[in-house]
Each structure stands twice: as structure tokens, then as C-alpha cells.
Amino acid sequence: MHIGNYLGALKTWTRLQHDYECIYCIVDLHAITVYQDPKELLQKIRDTAALFLASGIDPQVSSVIVQSSISAHAELAWMLTCVTPMGWLSRMTQFKAKAEKQETVGDGLFQYPVLMAADILLYQAAIVPVGDDQTQHVELTRDIAQRFNSLYGETFVVPETKLPAVGARIMGLDDPLKKMSKSEPGSGHAVALLDPPEAVRRKIMRATTDSNPAVDFDALGPGVQNLLNIFQAFSEWSDDQMRAHFSGMRYGELKKQVAEMVITHLEPLQARYRQIISEPGYLDGVLREAAARVRPIADSTVELVKRRMGLYVAD
Numbered sequence: 001m002h003i004g005n006y007l008g009a010l011k012t013w014t015r016l017q018h019d020y021e022c023i024y025c026i027v028d029l030h031a032i033t034v035y036q037d038p039k040e041l042l043q044k045i046r047d048t049a050a051l052f053l054a055s056g057i058d059p060q061v062s063s064v065i066v067q068s069s070i071s072a073h074a075e076l077a078w079m080l081t082c083v084t085p086m087g088w089l090s091r092m093t094q095f096k097a098k099a100e101k102q103e104t105v106g107d108g109l110f111q112y113p114v115l116m117a118a119d120i121l122l123y124q125a126a127i128v129p130v131g132d133d134q135t136q137h138v139e140l141t142r143d144i145a146q147r148f149n150s151l152y153g154e155t156f157v158v159p160e161t162k163l164p165a166v167g168a169r170i171m172g173l174d175d176p177l178k179k180m181s182k183s184e185p186g187s188g189h190a191v192a193l194l195d196p197p198e199a200v201r202r203k204i205m206r207a208t209t210d211s212n213p214a215v216d217f218d219a220l221g222p223g224v225q226n227l228l229n230i231f232q233a234f235s236e237w238s239d240d241q242m243r244a245h246f247s248g249m250r251y252g253e254l255k256k257q258v259a260e261m262v263i264t265h266l267e268p269l270q271a272r273y274r275q276i277i278s279e280p281g282y283l284d285g286v287l288r289e290a291a292a293r294v295r296p297i298a299d300s301t302v303e304l305v306k307r308r309m310g311l312y313v314a315d
């Protein structure tokens, strides 16, 4: 995971957990919509869980689950597939972008947003805190919920998207016109949450800017705008503070200050991550307990959906 994931999602998630009952899901079934090396995938699932906790998600307060450990996700996804027109799915921009990169496009990639709708609707979620790139998928989830409700009667809560005020879309450091993304190649593209300080410095110092020498808030190019966004999202400074501090600053100095701000926030996160993975059995315990806590919610939604659709439910 990279700082876009942190600023667009994880940071908001840690805040929301004190105001809502939160369920956060490691979507391994979504990951396999493109080929994954099995050993690496298992390691990534564990790393992601550890990074959720290291970012501040408190397993005593929120539930962190692995999608494939609750079979109701896949079950509900099938039922929702049957009420989702193909035309809705072919309009999804993420599908189009990801499909272009594949030699063969698996059906799972096409169905990806329906599985995401199942992840959300299974828990009757009211709010979905995501980065800007996921708003189209949450809109589709709302459409699927509404269509199901109108076909079979009121069943699902229709969820709302919640975007962070700053950091909803962090762009690639090498190309500020492209969203920072896990799947983008190139060592200068993204700052990973586990990058050591020297890698963070190197990537940010090499970030693409423009031909101006210094920050001009009246003519910000996308690269400089992105660096300022990253700084502001981590520091939580106001717009006025940002202007007062950075106006006229040379790009070299701006980059240094952005790099130090990122490192200051990543260091404690990385220390917590190392602590979490060093405790044998801790992570599995957290994931097992959370799955046991939320499984009854998921099972009761599937049972309700079965009854609504006229499927067989043993009494």
C-alpha cells in the first residue's frame, strides 16, 4: 500500500471508527481478478492487515476482516450479479483502464464492482469511506441496491460515499496526471507505506514538477499541486497556512519539506507494523475474532435476500 491509500482511505477510517461501527475488509477476492502469485498474495494479505492496524485501526473498536473468510461475500455477489445489467458494468472506468493492461480479461474483472457492492450491502453499511477513484463503484452499488429493493421489496440500506476533504486523489510522483496506484510500474511512481526514509526522499526529490522555479499559488502545475496536497493531507494545515508558508518557495526546498513531513508520519506507522508482525499469532487472532463478530450480520443479510428472491431457506 502507498501514501495514496493512506491519505485517501486509511487515515479517514481511523477517525470514523469512534463515530460509527466500522467494518474494514481486505479484499483478497478482488485481488485475484488479475493473476496473483499465490505465495505473494498470502503475504500481501497479512501485510495489508498489519498496515491497517499500524495506521491506527483499533481491533477492539473496529472489525478488520479478510473477504474470502466470509463466504457470504461471494454468495451475495452472485445474487446481485443476477440483477445487474451488463451495460452498467461496461461503463465502469476502472474496468476499462484495467482491461487495457491485460492480455486476456477475466470475467472476474468485469464483475469486480458487483462483488464490491456485495461487500458493502452485506453489512447494510450506511457510509463508505473511500478515495475519489471509488466513487463510481459506490454509485453503482447504490443503483444495484435500489434496483434490488424495487424488484424484491425494501432489503438493502442505500449507502453514501464519504470522501476525505484533502487527499481524496493523490497522483503519481513520476506522472501527476495519473492516480498513484499499486499496479503502476516504475520505482519513482508511489511512496509505499513501508519505504525507508532514503527511498521516500529519493522519490519525492525526483518528483515531476514544471518549468517554473518556485511555488506560485495562482499558477500551480499538477506536480506541484500534488506535492502540496500530500503535505497538507499529512500536516492538516489550513489553506491559509499552506499559502503563507509555501508561496514563493523554490521547488527543491518544497520537495525537502514534503519528504520530511511524509517520513515523520511513516516512521511511527512502520514501527507499529514491525511490532505487529513480530508477535506470533496476534494478527490471525485479530482476523479470526473480527470474522466471528461480523459473520452473523452477513449471514442474516444473505438469508433475507434468499427469502426476498424466493430461494430455498430451511426452516
Ligand code: AMP
Binding pocket: 004, 005, 006, 007, 008, 009, 129, 130, 131, 132, 133, 134, 167, 168, 169, 170, 171, 179, 180, 181, 182
Ligand atoms: P485500492 O488501492 O484500489 O485497493 O484502494 C484502496 C483504497 O485507497 C480505496 O478507498 C481507494 O479509493 C483509495 N485510494 C487508492 N489510490 C488512491 C489515490 N491515489 N489517492 C487517494 N486514495 C486512493
